[in-house]
Amino acid sequence: MSDILDGVTTFVRVVETGSFALAAERLNLTRSAVGKVIVRLEKRLGVRLLNRTTRSQSLTEDGQAYYDRCVRALAELEAAEADLDSGRREPRGRLRVSVPQAFGHHCVAPVLLGLARRHPQLRIDISITDRFVDVVEEGYDLVVRVGPLADSVSLAARKLGMQYASIGAAPAYLARHGTPRNVDDLRGHAVIAYLRAGTAQPWDVVDVDGQIRRAQVQPQLGFDDMQGIVDAALAGFGLAWLPSWLLSRYEKTGALVTVMENCFRPAQEVHLVWPKSRYLPLKTRCAIDALVAEIPAMIGAPAADAPRVRNT
Incomplete structure (x- = not known):
């Protein structure tokens, strides 16, 4: 038969x-x-x-x-x-995960490596890309999204925290071109842009008064990879918007410094997203629990004197 x-x-x-x-x-x-x-x-x-x-x-x-x-x-x-x-205590099988590039390399991958070490019967495939993936159509078990979530009846989500961003630059660049103190001072500075779909993202800044202002800047360089932006900033090519958790790693060595410490980019929510199902597989649940336990401390919080965004 x-x-x-x-x-x-x-x-x-x-x-x-x-x-x-x-x-x-x-x-x-x-x-x-x-x-x-x-x-x-x-x-x-x-x-x-x-x-x-x-x-x-x-x-x-x-x-x-x-x-x-x-x-x-x-x-x-x-x-x-x-x-x-x-009924199992040991997760097993293939877990497919998609994560943004810098966030994936520095935050998610270390957590999932630890998970793989604790559970040798679990196979984890990690795709590290800033491309927007279709969770269901492309067969992913778990995806990290940075930014607002679209409404979806087919997806479930859990918030990991907020990602804050600050402006950083190499000391050598600031020695040559001066240190900006406010949004108006950014005019004329060389900046390194983040590209999305080939388009440079605008520099929207939460100024010291809590107002969101768009800085008038002309990028000299643009990357669709956050690590590329970091490398260009380290080489002294200009100012760069960087996630605060990433910038702080280079500040500790003195390779980069934060400028305009009272000005921030509007914070972005970070979520875990997975296909909505009546039953959540153990492998997915274990990965969610591990990331929820460790990621919030990695991305941290803004400085205590960060301005609050005012509605206009």
């Missing part, structure tokens, strides 16, 4: 992604392999599940009915595995 579940997961993924090619990518298969699975499934069931053309695909009436039941069946299997998982 053939395996009744043979091809079911592939079929569901094809429907969910709307594409054989995308389903193949998510399942780490070739497109032709996915096509053969669907053909075998249709042959075994004796019905056509999908109407296929060179450009599109759609469910047949039988396909829609079968898909609905497959989704419910897979949900029950997921629940059964979660029940078994909850």
Whole structure:
């Protein structure tokens, strides 16, 4: 008797992604392999599940009915595995995590390395990128987001803390060009910009009076990688907005100093995000607990005299 579940997961993924090619990518298969699975499934069931053309695909009436039941069946299997998982004390299996570059290197990776050391049956795959990933579509178990979260019915989230940012520069640069004291002083200074989708992000500053002001600056250099910004600042190329927790590491050695200490960038929330599910796998729960326990102390808090943002 053939395996009744043979091809079911592939079929569901094809429907969910709307594409054989995308389903193949998510399942780490070739497109032709996915096509053969669907053909075998249709042959075994004796019905056509999908109407296929060179450009599109759609469910047949039988396909829609079968898909609905497959989704419910897979949900029950997921629940059964979660029940078994909850009885274990040792997390195991593959955990896929995506984190921003600097935050990932300096904060998240050390925590997850410790988790891997404590749980050798847990395989952790970490993608370190500033690219905005689709948690569900790309199959991630856990993602770190810095900044506001969009509303989503498919995702759950837990706040890790607030990320504050300050302006830093190398002492040699300040010796050559002077130290700015307020937002107006930034005009004419060389700055190093953070690029998002190829566009330099504006320098919005919470001034000493609590007002958010946009500094009139012209970047000489731009990076889409925070560590690249740090390296340029260390080389004396100009002023750089850096997360306060990252800047403080270089201040301790004297390589960088904070300027305009009473001015800050508006703080950003940091969240853990994962696919919403009735049952949270033990491997994901252990990673969340470890990050919640350690990350807040790493990113710290702003100086006591940080200005409060005033609504205008």
